[in-house]
Amino acid sequence: MSEAIREANGEGRAALVVYLPAGFPDMDTSRACLEAAAEAGADLLEVGFPYSDPLMDGPVIQQANQVAMDAGYTPHDDIEMCAQLDANLDIPSLVMTYYNICWHYRAPDRLAGFARAAADAGLSGAIVPDLPVAESAPWLRVAADVGLASVFLAASTSDDAHLASAADASTGFVYATSTLGVTGTRESLSQRAEPLVSRLRAVTDRPVCVGIGVSTADHAAAVAGFADGVIVGSAAVRAAADGGPVAVKRLVAALAQGCRRGYRAPASSESAR
Amino acid sequence: MHDGHFGRFGGRFVPEVLTTTLDELETAFDKAQADETFAAQMDALRRDYGGRPTKLYLAEHLTAHAGGARIYLKREDLAHTGSHKLCNVLGQGLLAQRMDKRRLIAETGAGQHGVATATIAALLGMECRVYMGEEDCRRQRLNVVRMQLMGAEVTPVTTGTRTLKDAINETMRDWVTNVETTHYLLGSVVGPHPFPMIVREFVKVIGEEVRGELLEREGRLPDAVMACVGGGSNAMGMFHRFITDETVRLIGVEAGGHGLDTDQHSATLVAGTEGILHGARSYVLQDDYGQVHPTHSISAGLDYPGVGPEHAWLRDTGRAEYRAATDAQALEGFRLLCELEGIIPALESAHAVVPAVELARELGPDGIIVVNLSGRGDKDVDEVSHVLEMVTPSDGESDVHAPDRSPAHPPRSSARTSDSPQRAASSSTGGEEG
Known part of the structure; x- marks a missing residue:
């Protein structure tokens, strides 16, 4: 997964990570939307597995999750969709879901069962936003066993010790949250993102991607000026809701342009490569 | 119990953005505990x-009605704001002040914790927002008005179940966004570490008072202490001091709703499975995939699919027992206290009454039981009159009647000393526990 980000950077652009939930508005359309994102220039896909209590998510993603759950899809259906996705695409995908979903998958195997199913479905990694590093040892063990990368969140409120531990535990990339708050589109990009990325650079060589509140091509261009990757969620979900795969494709193409237009290689890591 | 775990339960499953703040909260709490001025304050x-210590009242008429052990009521309903909730908000409000947070946010189900939080915010001059499920705003309207009168902003939550679970989600989302200026004044022994520990420490005064006073009056410890359990704060407050008194049974009563054979209940410890919800590992009412179930209880304060992790641990170690009382049994307990004792209890607290009567009969006249009467029922009067009319006509739940149709004890004098046949019949249906 970090290779995909470094490869994009090598081609002179920030990597573009696009989030869409499985099963929204239905399973086939969600797969078509993810494929459209890939075609339009996404470097990584983040597939949301809906959960009843998504406390890191704002209204757009909450509602999409609710639609998928109301349709009766289970995490097993989500995994199956990912397997089909993997057969059709050559870019990496990761799952984003909450810890209770991971922990319940294929009881009694639980975490190990989830990690194995994810790896078997071709997923490259996982983001579990309510799993902080301090609680992550059981997950990291089973994820490492099957070669799944783990992505942890880093926030501007975290002290340097927490930032360093989040970066160390992140085997894919570090997810820097651009702003305080839950997922959702924002009018303007928060001023907190750039200083946070600088702080992370001081403690890690891992790729740093910025998400939460990154909604437009201009935001993407701005983030590409200081980060290795740009993560867009709610804006993509809104496009999927409004115009399906066609709208997703249009949005992602514009975001990809932003990632190219604004990209500046970080001075220090450039020489390291 | 260290690092926020109670056996395998507890922990801190929250977004990274909150971890530093939770560390700071724990530090502030530890410092305050070691500070004599905080204790004095x-x-x-x-x-x-707040009106503490609250009274310990020997409910003679309820005792006579049960015909067994003496039943004492711990009168938390007489505390300021009308429930035990003030103990916790006083402590956390002062902590927030010490942490230089000027804004308090809180979730509330029945509105008791919301009212307590609004109260402390007014007292300390802080900004306050309370999240309350839309459905709960309706059924506990009086408490919404009370909060507003004290200057709090009440935000109805329209997502998910529109009850306590989603009020907590929404409060968490606010906190994630405003964590630098805001303290989340969590209202129960739930949530990520250090909340279950902090809230317990602030409410354990309930059991301490009971223990001291009962030793003075009866010269011995009770056979059992009982309390309703939603998230579990009033029960933990009652239980904690007695955990090391091994002869004292600790009995929590969850909301059995329409019955445990339906999916319309909130009996998490009796019928739930292990999972992770709202920042902690505990018991959860959920499906096989980990999706959390909607719950039901006649009482908004117990209508919650999770429970405090320390209760989960007390359950698994066998130190505490948990059972469920149905909506109908809660109404029965409500009516018993109204008519026999002249006390209108909160519907939440009323859940413990019928199980207490049953236990009193089991224990016999030498026994002593203390029930935590965690709140008063003014807030429930509208809802109860509404519900009683709905279930009164011949729908089979023959033990529930509107007061004007069939008073619990038509001949007042005899009712206090002997069982009516109707009473005996209703209590035979009251043994539902898991």
């Missing part, structure tokens, strides 16, 4: 503002 406020 708490004592003075509890006493002069």
